[in-house]
Structures are given as C-alpha cells and as structure tokens.
Ligand code: HEM
C-alpha cells in the first residue's frame with residue numbers, strides 16, 4: 001500500500017507501507033523529517049503530529065479520547081485535520097493516503 | 105583524546121552501587137550486548153532480574169507496556185504492594201491511569217510552553233557562570249551543574265526565589281540516596297525501615313510534600329499565576345482538577361526527576377568540553393545549537409536504567425521471561441550501542457539524527473521534562489561558550505555512588521575567559 005508525505009517545502013516523499021503499520025512507524029522507517037515519534041506510538045509525546053489531506057480526512061477516522069488533548073501539546077498549530085500519526089494504521093481503505101508534515 | 109575510558113573487567117556486578125564509582129561499567133554492557141542481550145542477574149537484596157542492553161531491544165520492549173508494566177515499581181529494588189501504594193506516582197502506573205494524569209500535565213511541559221522560558225533560563229545562567237568562572241579553578245559540578253536545575257525548575261513552576269537554595273538541598277537528599285555525600289540516610293545501608301513509606305524513601309520527600317501543599321495554597325490565595333503551576337491546576341479534558349494529594353506527589357516527582365538528571369547532563373557536557381577542545385569552538389561558531397543538547401544528554405545518560413515487570417510469560421532472544429519477572433532497560437548501555445551510533449564513545453555535537461534513549465524514548469513514560477531539559481542544556485552551553493576561551497581538567501573526577509543515576513559528582517576544572 002502506498003502513502004505520500006508532503007513536506008513543508010512542498011517536496012513529496014512516497015513509500016510502500018505494509019498493512020497494519022502505523023503512520024508514525026512508516027514515517028520513521030522512511031526518514032520523514034519532523035515526524036519523530038519519541039513515545040513509540042503511545043500517545044505521550046505528540047512528536048508524530050501531521051495534517052491529513054482533506055480528501056483523506058474522513059477515511060482516517062475520529063480523533064481518540066486521549067489523542068484529542070495530546071494534539072494541543074504538539075509544536076505546530078492544531079488544525080481540524082490534525083492527527084497523531086501513530087494512531088492511524090495503514091489499511092486497504094487508506095491505500096494512497098496523503099499526509100502533510102507540519103512546519104515546526 | 106577520548107573523554108573517559110571504562111575500566112571494569114567486563115563482568116561487573118550491576119547490583120552494586122560501588123561498581124559505578126568508576127563510572128558506568130561499559131565493558132560489561134558491551135559484552136552483554138554482544139553475547140547475552142537478555143541477561144539474568146541474581147540479586148542478594150531481593151529477586152533477581154533481566155537486563156536488556158541493546159538499543160533496538162530497549163526501544164521494542166519499551167513500546168509494549170501491556171507486556172512490561174510500570175505498575176510494580178520502576179527500580180531494581182523490590183517493593184511490597186503496601187510500599188508501592190504509599191509511594192507511587194503516575195510514573196509507576198500503566199494505561200489508562202497513566203494517561204489520565206499525563207494529559208493533564210502534558211501541555212504545561214510541551215515544547216511551545218517551555219520555549220517561552222528561554223530568557224528566564226538565560227538570565228539565571230549568567231550570574232552562576234560568572235561567579236564560578238571568577239574562581240579560575242573550581243569544581244564544575246558543584247559550582248555550575250548543581251546550582252542550575254532546581255533554580256530553573258523553580259522559575260518554571262513559579263516558586264519564590266528565596267526557596268530555591270532550600271530546594272537544591274532537598275532535591276539532592278531525595279534522589280542521590282545511595283551516596284553518603286548527599287544524604288545521611290544511605291538507602292542500601294539502612295537497617296531500620298522507618299522511611300519505607302515516605303516518598304522516595306526519604307525524609308526530604310516528606311518535607312517536600314508539606315512544602316508543595318503550602319505553596320499550592322499560597323499561590324491559590326494570592327492569585328499568583330507566574331510559572332506553569334496554574335496550568336497544572338486547571339481542569340483537565342474530563343473537567344476534573346488535579347486533587348491535592350496528586351499534585352503533592354507530582355511536585356515531588358518533578359524535583360526528583362528534574363534535578364539530578366539535568367545536573368549530570370550539564371556535568372557530562374562540561375567534562376566533554378574539557379577533553380575534546382574542538383567542541384567549544386563549534387558551540388561558539390553557532391554550528392550546533394539545534395543538535396548539541398541531545399548529544400550531551402546521550403553522552404550523560406543520567407538515568408542508567410528503568411525497570412518494568414513482565415505481565416505474562418514470553419521468550420526473548422532465547423530466554424524465558426516469566427510473569428512477575430523484573431526487566432531492566434539499561435538506557436546507558438543502549439546509548440553506547442555501536443549498531444545505533446557511529447563512534448558511540450565520541451561526543452559529536454553535530455550528531456543528527458540522534459536516536460538516543462536517555463529520556464526513555466519508545467514508551468508511554470518518555471520523559472515529560474524532555475523539552476525543559478533540552479532547553480536548559482542548550483542555553484547553559486551557549487552562555488558558557490560565550491564567556492570561555494578555554495576549559496581543561498584540573499584534577500581527578502569522581503562519580504556518584506549509584507547504579508541508577510550516573511554522574512560526575514566532582515569535576516575540577518580550570519578556565520580562561522574571553
Ligand atoms: C536530561 C535530563 C533528564 C533525563 C535524562 C530524564 C530521564 C527520564 C527518563 C528515562 C524517564 C522515563 C522513565 C521510565 O521509562 O519509566 C523520565 C520520565 C519523567 N521525567 Fe525525566 N529526565 C530528565 C529531565 C526531566 C525534567 C527536567 C523533568 C521535570 C521538570 C522531568 C520529569 C519527568 C517525569 C515527570 C517523568 C515521568 C513521565 C511519565 O511517567 O509519564 N525529567 N525522565
């Protein structure tokens with residue numbers, strides 16, 4: 001399955017992401033800048049913050065109960081499409097997913 | 105010149121605080137990473153434990169809190185359930201309890217909120233550095249590293265200036281509780297169990313409890329909103345306010361967690377400057393502002409390990425770990441793993457990315473104070489570099505007597521100024 005990250009400078013990076021991997025792990029595996037994931041996907045650091053491309057926002061599901069307050073902790077401003085990417089798991093429905101990496 | 109070379113014989117006793125008097129036993133860690141990555145140690149003072157020493161393994165296991173719990177204690181020592189309940193903080197809990205507290209305090213310690221304190225921290229550094237440097241030759245741990253963390257924490261929390269020196273002293277007694285230089289109640293040498301139920305097994309913990317309660321009342325009564333304290337006391341996402349006992353515990357945890365760790369990071373950074381003279385110039389030229397704090401903190405690895413407890417049986421690298429077994433993640437070892445770092449025994453302030461695990465990265469308990477610690481270390485070394493022309497060792501360094509907090513407790517240096 002494929003995913004694309006759009007970097008703050010407009011540059012795009014696309015990669016194959018296996019089903020079940022979360023999008024923080026996928027970003028780290030592909031050296032996407034500014035997606036760090038310091039708590040290993042445990043909702044404690046917000047260093048995996050991304051904006052989901054409008055077209056994909058509905059498909060990635062709702063913000064979780066603990067994810068919501070943690071989104072206020074992220075370095076970049078929170079927007080309606082903000083998500084912690086460790087909470088989004090790759091699945092066939094998300095094949096082609098586009099994520100926007102925030103400007104720190 | 106290398107900064108420091110380990111001197112252990114490769115078979116050091118990890119349970120002995122005395123082992124660490126010569127610095128962390130890195131020859132032993134290297135052997136364990138190579139030959140025995142999940143190593144069993146018998147422990148004369150209680151149940152034995154497993155040691156995990158490879159960088160990749162620590163990251164992997166730390167990410168499985170349902171398998172390896174924080175809720176049975178996070179130190180090597182055994183605790184009865186009674187002691188656990190009396191002393192635990194949210195650091196010794198698992199999800200969802202852990203997250204309930206973490207989301208309440210996360211904002212106050214977030215990168216953007218902490219960043220607002222840069223100038224406050226810079227202003228604190230100046231006079232302390234100037235006083236120390238005026239001496240020409242001095243103990244850098246005592247005169248610099250020891251002075252700053254509690255003062256910085258005090259400013260960030262919003263405590264009165266006149267309390268800051270007292271806090272430095274209490275912070276010392278609280279966690280360096282296995283080194284006779286810092287406490288009269290040396291933990292592993294105590295025969296009575298009078299302190300067992302006290303926070304951090306220490307009378308200083310009890311005093312800090314009282315202080316926290318009084319301070320909270322005083323600030324509430326006067327409507328003082330300096331520092332981040334008022335953020336901590338605002339209703340959380342579920343509408344509830346942090347109850348007094350929880351705040352008291354949390355305050356103690358801040359003092360315990362933010363004091364020695366930052367101090368020994370600063371000390372390790374100064375130690376590195378003494379032995380790798382090129383580093384000072386790099387800082388002065390502004391080449392490493394973004395990356396130096398993480399490298400200094402990797403080099404320091406101030407908390408040598410944290411512990412978990414297995415919740416069920418599992419096999420790992422051919423070993424059978426049983427439910428109830430203690431498992432230690434040796435961050436100090438993972439930070440010297442040459443499969444994760446090029447030349448791990450060299451301080452390279454340009455290292456980037458720097459996936460060190462000094463902050464317990466990879467798990468839900470990843471250091472809450474990491475943005476504060478990084479800011480403190482960066483600002484201190486910027487201010488230090490502005491003033492110095494040279495710094496060199498001026499005597500023998502001494503390490504703390506502790507297998508849990510790794511640090512240079514005496515660091516004689518000689519400086520010349522710009
Ligand atoms: C360089 C300095 C520091 C180092 C190396 C460090 C290290 C760590 C480590 C390894 C953990 C994880 C413990 C575990 O996995 O069980 C941790 C947690 C924690 N640290 Fe730090 N720390 C530092 C500075 C600070 C500061 C300045 C503060 C506060 C002002 C702080 C507050 C905390 C708290 C509250 C936790 C518990 C978080 C939780 O359980 O969710 N630390 N720290």
Ligand code: FES
Nearest residue numbers: 037039041046086
């Ligand atoms: S990796 Fe820490 S919140 Fe996502």
